[in-house]
Amino acid sequence: MTRASRLVKGGGEVPLERQKKSGKKNARERLDALLDSGSLFETDLFVEHSAKDFGMEGKQLSGDGVVTGFGRINDRSVAVYAQDFTVAGGSLGKAHASKITKIMDAAGEMRMPLIGISDSGGARIQEGVDSLCGYGDIFFRNTRLSGVVPQISVILGPCAGGAVYSPALTDFVFVVDKISNMFITGPQVIKSVIGEEISAEELGGAKTQSSITGNAHFYAKNEVEVFQQIRRLLSFLPSSCGAMPPVIENPASPEHQLDPEDVIPEDRKKAYCVKRIIRRIVDGSDFLEVHELFAKNIVVGFGRLDGESVGIIANQPRFLAGVLDVNAADKASRFIRFCDAFSIPLLTLVDTPGYLPGIDQEHSGVIRHGAKLLYAYSEATVPKFTVVMRKAYGGAYVAMCSRHLGATLVIAWPTAEIAVMGSEGAANIIFRKEIKESDDPEATRKEMVKKYEDKFANPYAAASKGYVDQIIEPGKTREALIAALRLTKNQKEERAKYRHGNIPL
Amino acid sequence: MKKLLIDDTLYETEIPENSLIGRFKGISDPLEVRAIIPGTIVEIKVQKGQRISDGEVLLILEAMKMYNEIEAKIDGKIEEISVSAGDRVEKDQLLIRINSKRKT
Numbered sequence: 001m002t003r004a005s006r007l008v009k010g011g012g013e014v015p016l017e018r019q020k021k022s023g024k025k026n027a028r029e030r031l032d033a034l035l036d037s038g039s040l041f042e043t044d045l046f047v048e049h050s051a052k053d054f055g056m057e058g059k060q061l062s063g064d065g066v067v068t069g070f071g072r073i074n075d076r077s078v079a080v081y082a083q084d085f086t087v088a089g090g091s092l093g094k095a096h097a098s099k100i101t102k103i104m105d106a107a108g109e110m111r112m113p114l115i116g117i118s119d120s121g122g123a124r125i126q127e128g129v130d131s132l133c134g135y136g137d138i139f140f141r142n143t144r145l146s147g148v149v150p151q152i153s154v155i156l157g158p159c160a161g162g163a164v165y166s167p168a169l170t171d172f173v174f175v176v177d178k179i180s181n182m183f184i185t186g187p188q189v190i191k192s193v194i195g196e197e198i199s200a201e202e203l204g205g206a207k208t209q210s211s212i213t214g215n216a217h218f219y220a221k222n223e224v225e226v227f228q229q230i231r232r233l234l235s236f237l238p239s240s241c242g243a244m245p246p247v248i249e250n251p252a253s254p255e256h257q258l259d260p261e262d263v264i265p266e267d268r269k270k271a272y273c274v275k276r277i278i279r280r281i282v283d284g285s286d287f288l289e290v291h292e293l294f295a296k297n298i299v300v301g302f303g304r305l306d307g308e309s310v311g312i313i314a315n316q317p318r319f320l321a322g323v324l325d326v327n328a329a330d331k332a333s334r335f336i337r338f339c340d341a342f343s344i345p346l347l348t349l350v351d352t353p354g355y356l357p358g359i360d361q362e363h364s365g366v367i368r369h370g371a372k373l374l375y376a377y378s379e380a381t382v383p384k385f386t387v388v389m390r391k392a393y394g395g396a397y398v399a400m401c402s403r404h405l406g407a408t409l410v411i412a413w414p415t416a417e418i419a420v421m422g423s424e425g426a427a428n429i430i431f432r433k434e435i436k437e438s439d440d441p442e443a444t445r446k447e448m449v450k451k452y453e454d455k456f457a458n459p460y461a462a463a464s465k466g467y468v469d470q471i472i473e474p475g476k477t478r479e480a481l482i483a484a485l486r487l488t489k490n491q492k493e494e495r496a497k498y499r500h501g502n503i504p505l
Numbered sequence: 506m507k508k509l510l511i512d513d514t515l516y517e518t519e520i521p522e523n524s525l526i527g528r529f530k531g532i533s534d535p536l537e538v539r540a541i542i543p544g545t546i547v548e549i550k551v552q553k554g555q556r557i558s559d560g561e562v563l564l565i566l567e568a569m570k571m572y573n574e575i576e577a578k579i580d581g582k583i584e585e586i587s588v589s590a591g592d593r594v595e596k597d598q599l600l601i602r603i604n605s606k607r608k609t
Contacts, residue, residue: 193569194542194543194596195543195595195596269514269515269516269517270516270517271516271517271518271519296521297521317516317518318518318519319518319520320518320519320520320521321509321511321516321518322518323509323511353511353512353516354511354512357511393512421512422511422512422513422514423514424512424513424514425511425512425513425514426512428513
């Protein structure tokens with residue numbers, strides 16, 4: 001057996017069999033599933049560690065527990081690494097980390113996306129501080145590559161302790177049911193220190209990370225689905241900040257015409273699913289949702305208009321009436337900043353009654369978190385298109401990419417209501433005295449609500465000030481957005497050169 | 506389908522299961538001193554009936570190999586001490602009850 005053919009077998013037959021039995025693909029199978037067939041261009045297969053302590057001297061670790069290199073996805077270049085759990089549990093030592101940082105540097109220089117697959121028991125403790133140096137070197141590069149090339153993390157096994165911070169610094173994190181585990185301190189440590197008992201799955205499994213914490217952006221049922229998701233995501237993205245996303249020639253129309261009457265209930269207090277609207281606007285009804293299970297009261301994701309990628313942010317009335325809250329603000333802000341960094345225009349669909357009231361929100365810092373949304377929209381210099389569908393009340397109206405935050409174009413449907421608050425609340429405040437002193441307060445209240453509604457529950461008050469550029473029938477939305485996208489082809493906003501802004505965090 | 510009240514308008518909508526709503530349990534009652542963490546009572550520094558003032562150390566709770574000084578958050582009088590030195594206590598277990606005339 002040649003040296004190379006021995007090394008590609010990773011930890012050897014026994015651990016490979018064990019990996020298979022635990023329902024996981026091995027590192028090489030994963031890269032095969034991710035990349036275009038046969039396109040892996042491997043580097044550093046022969047790298048060896050130089051650790052000497054605690055029995056490490058002379059110990060052979062194939063590839064030092066990680067496969068690195070380049071490959072193609074839909075015929076575009078990417079840099080990849082996959083930790084190999086069959087070799088010393090995928091533990092991260094100095095040589096292992098150097099292989100990773102080498103391809104990270106290459107991804108930056110050659111301007112291609114970086115995809116990292118995590119499956120590691122953590123630091124290789126026999127190597128002491130060298131393994132910590134390895135993590136630090138990776139975090140540093142994750143940060144320096146942020147906004148330069150898209151970075152994707154795939155958690156396909158344990159990813160615990162300091163190791164979690166590399167995925168956390170990247171743009172998109174993928175997890176797989178029953179395979180992924182992420183936490184800073186595991187269940188045993190929590191039990192011994194705090195006395196709380198929880199399983200690894202409940203603490204930091206795929207469902208938890210994608211729905212409760214929002215650490216993961218994409219949840220997949222198995223290892224087949226996850227690689228399809230990654231390939232699909234990349235189809236919407238440019239290879240780097242200087243490039244443009246791939247454009248689809250002769251794109252398909254949406255599967256259904258946008259006739260909001262069969263989506264939006266007449267009663268404005270009733271809910272509907274905004275994704276049905278999105279699918280009636282984008283090419284081929286093809287919408288890739290990001291953070292599907294987290295902060296469901298706002299929907300974000302990628303679609304295309306006339307073949308070109310757009311990032312979509314939409315209030316979701318189906319959940320929590322589409323309010324803004326701590327998690328929704330975090331989710332939308334991160335997405336907006338990604339799109340802005342990679343020249344992807346923003347499309348915002350508005351139907352929100354405001355911010356979620358509550359002690360939990362105030363004490364969780366809704367001021368600080370909500371401010372991120374204002375910051376992200378104001379900072380973004382890509383074309384920003386806003387469609388006000390129904391409610392746009394108060395501070396939430398301002399925050400949802402209003403004219404005031406630099407929207408390129410604001411469209412309103414005739415059903416739009418741009419006002420300081422809903423008519424009930426407003427009438428109860430403005431006409432408090434009249435209602436209180438009336439012989440029939442309920443009748444007076446209704447009358448006053450109607451009065452406020454007639455005045456402000458429409459898009460005309462805002463349009464009369466130029467805050468709305470066009471009032472159009474919903475069926476014309478796609479057409480108008482495509483026309484606007486063409487107009488912004490040469491849009492370029494030069495911003496003052498300074499070190500960087502200070503986004504509230 | 507649930508309802509959510511915002512600015513006097515009642516919206517019909519769904520509440521996601523992981524929503525923060527209702528998770529807030531309120532600011533802890535200063536009249537009830539509870540264990541902030543599971544651990545062992547090392548020493549009780551006050552007696553029943555004793556007057557105490559805001560910030561005064563009431564007892565020492567050992568947890569995570571550290572001695573945590575548990576302080577009063579209000580002026581008042583010790584009404585009841587429900588633990589003794591050496592006791593193991595659970596998180597949120599009631600340790601001392603305080604009587605106070607000051608409005609909380």
